Amino acid sequence: MFIPTISDMFEAHQRIEPHIHRTPVLTSAYINSLVGAQLYFKCENFQKAGAFKARGASNAVFGLSDEQARKGVATHSSGNHGTCLSYAAGRRGIPCTVVMPRTAPQAKKDAVRGYGGTVVECEPSTTSREAVFAEVVAQSGAEFVHPYNDARVIAGQATCSRELLEQVDDLDAIIAPIGGGGMVSGTCLTVSNLAPRVKVYAAEPEQADDAYRSLKAGHIIADDAPDTVADGLKVPLKDLTWHFVKSNVADILTASEVEIVDAMKLIWKRMKIVMEPSSAVPLATILKNRDLFAGQRIGVVITGGNVDLDKLPWQ
Template sequence: MIPSKEEVFAAYNRVRPFVHQTPVLTSHLLNALAETELYFKCENFQKMGAFKMRGAVNAILQLSEAQKNNGVVTHSSGNFAQALSLAAKNIGVKAYIVMPKNAPQIKKNAVKGYGGIITESQSTLKAREAAADRIQTETGATFIHPSNNTEVILGQGTAAIELLKKHPDLNYIVTPVGGGGLIAGSALAAHYLSKKCQVIGSEPFEADDAWRSLQSGKIETNQTANTIADGLRTNLGDKNFPIIKKLVPEIIRVEETEIIQAMQLIWERMKIAVEPSSAVALAAILQKKPFFENKKVGVIISGGNVDLKNLPF
């Protein structure tokens, strides 16, 4: 039911030449504040600025030559649009990206800059899916879902593999939970690489679909998602939820103020630029201090693509 150890390691070797081995940073000050040992895996330094590069690379590399010739297509207004564009360009494949008409120009420019071919649609999910369907029919391109795709999940897990190879004695890895690709991939990595390391999720109260899904045992959705962590507003899917259900013991929910405080701490103390979604993991650790106290805790810093003109502090 869940991908095998061989599949997990094959993805690691496949993705490796196409991504940065991002650094793991530590901070005495944040360790003192959290009363634990934190190891930050900095995917904000990844190509295009987020871990999503890994999943996009793996998904494209797993296509047949015939499929590669026809290109790939996705709908996203976030990091996956940029990731698929850049991964496709670096592998020599066309990427069709469906973006809502009202997406910020800065995001459209980023996708264009990485060579993605943009099709604009209305902003409803239905309209975006219809546009992607039409592109598939017209071009034969393969649809790659940003998070609910086994190859994407395996690709996203390679950040945790790198982290565990460098720090094999971690007790926990904390990741944010959006569509579920990163946490599912990370959980697989920990499952096969470590006897003791557990992967813990973190998400905003304002978009706590994953927490509710673990409670109910089925995929729950968000009616609203008024969170600053814009990467975490999406729902889990049938490819990643079974993995999360089996391997992730807990998801911690955090308030918006906790996210902003954690983000400011990371910027001020670690001198790195991170997205609000990245700060959700540190916010969870600071909220549940007794749980993490005196442990070794990995944190996946998911990305650093943030509008500097619109910081929350």
């Protein structure tokens, strides 16, 4: 298992800079008053391809040798990683194949195809996803870029918190959603090296709380097919992301489906930000744990904005 270092993060940032946005940090006085803390929202919903995963995908794609790149790249993804890998592959001019659950939002399937990627559908379970993907790679010989359990991807995701630390002084904590743990691992990598005083929290749906249970148990617990409105957070931890989670995460906080949707609506209404349900989980957990964060300066990662506007969760 190759564990990325802080040097890998700095190299990744230099490599991907021409291909990503330095996303803004926004605030809301109203939401601050609700939670009794100062929240700084790192808006990766404004990132290239609409999600933070453009960082890790771009680092993986542009780090390939010409010989590796010739056969293209492939991955399995519920949406955002596949979209972002298609984006990065398109920038480099190489093919990209994405195995996606048939139940993934149509908007995310359309986005993959829009960036030139090929979608291969599977059943909505980790078992089916990995089996179908194995067939794709066997046929194409494409370079596998895992959505999160990949040192290149984690080093790319780590650039997000580097920017946040540069944009906001004296943070007490950073909180991000957790599914497979790529963003949280990248955050741990950066924060543990550049700002070790800052705590890292992860936020997870109650109905897909395998990371929460893993942290409590001290070993990975993987659910095969959890059901939650936060469709980007259904995948389990793997060995590389588990390394960072068990070593550096202060706690994993959970929120109910209703709490997630309410937080999503609150940000849409008050901040006029289009975000997907997965991105609302951190705010949902902050609202639920006001005492934990009271009086603090908290960085909140809004991970993506690729939501199906015809199927909003409150409609």
